[in-house]
Amino acid sequence: MIRVNKTAEIPPSLQEAFCVHYDGHDVQESLYNDHHGKCYLCEQQTGKNFEIEHLKSKATGYSPELEFSWTNLFLACKYCNGRKPNSFEILDPTTINIEDVISQHIDLYSKKVEFKSSQSGLNVQHTIELLDKLFNGKTRIRDKRGQILYEDLHREISFFFEMLIQYKSTKNSKNKQIIIDCLSINKEFLGFKYWIIKDHNMYDEFNDFMVWNKTA
Ligand SMILES: [Zn+2]
Numbered sequence: 001m002i003r004v005n006k007t008a009e010i011p012p013s014l015q016e017a018f019c020v021h022y023d024g025h026d027v028q029e030s031l032y033n034d035h036h037g038k039c040y041l042c043e044q045q046t047g048k049n050f051e052i053e054h055l056k057s058k059a060t061g062y063s064p065e066l067e068f069s070w071t072n073l074f075l076a077c078k079y080c081n082g083r084k085p086n087s088f089e090i091l092d093p094t095t096i097n098i099e100d101v102i103s104q105h106i107d108l109y110s111k112k113v114e115f116k117s118s119q120s121g122l123n124v125q126h127t128i129e130l131l132d133k134l135f136n137g138k139t140r141i142r143d144k145r146g147q148i149l150y151e152d153l154h155r156e157i158s159f160f161f162e163m164l165i166q167y168k169s170t171k172n173s174k175n176k177q178i179i180i181d182c183l184s185i186n187k188e189f190l191g192f193k194y195w196i197i198k199d200h201n202m203y204d205e206f207n208d209f210m211v212w213n214k215t216a
Pocket of ligand 1 (some may be wrong): 040
């Protein structure tokens with residue numbers, strides 16, 4: 001999970017006096033473009049199977065206008081949208097650099113995915129709990145969908161890791177370009193790649209390619 005940048009312009013369908021749909025064509029279009037087609041939670045490409053997710057749930061405890069509030073709408077995949085508890089108040093990725101606040105690691109041997117933060121607070125805790133649930137399964141046992149997500153992550157990160165080792169042993173521009181390509185904004189699991197780069201003390205070298213949606 002990384003920072004997300006949403007266009008400031010509110011889609012016209014949300015500005016109508018009696019707005020009854022939060023998923024108008026213009027909303028879909030803007031959200032899909034802003035998220036580069038990726039689910040904001042698991043960071044996988046959604047393709048046509050995207051859903052519009054409410055950061056703060058429309059079901060519980062919030063003012064009804066949040067249902068149609070542009071700042072509350074995000075692009076998610078069906079898997080993540082269906083598993084995010086309504087009671088959870090997670091960090092807002094448009095205001096916080098999630099990749100800096102939450103460390104994201106996969107242990108390729110134990111097959112555990114780990115999320116940690118040095119910061120406290122209910123929002124941080126809920127975000128970590130949600131990511132843990134998505135990547136490790138509810139009660140730490142993955143169902144088939146969770147297993148597929150894990151295997152996709154495993155594959156992408158194994159490849160990235162291999163390419164990083166290759167670059168470290170042969171520092172040429174061709175090998176560097178492979179890493180840069182893996183870090184482009186439309187690629188999956190950038191939060192995990194961010195931490196691999198940091199752990200390998202290569203942050204200074206690749207920082208310029210991991211700015212993503214951060215503002216100065
Ligand atoms: Zn997802």
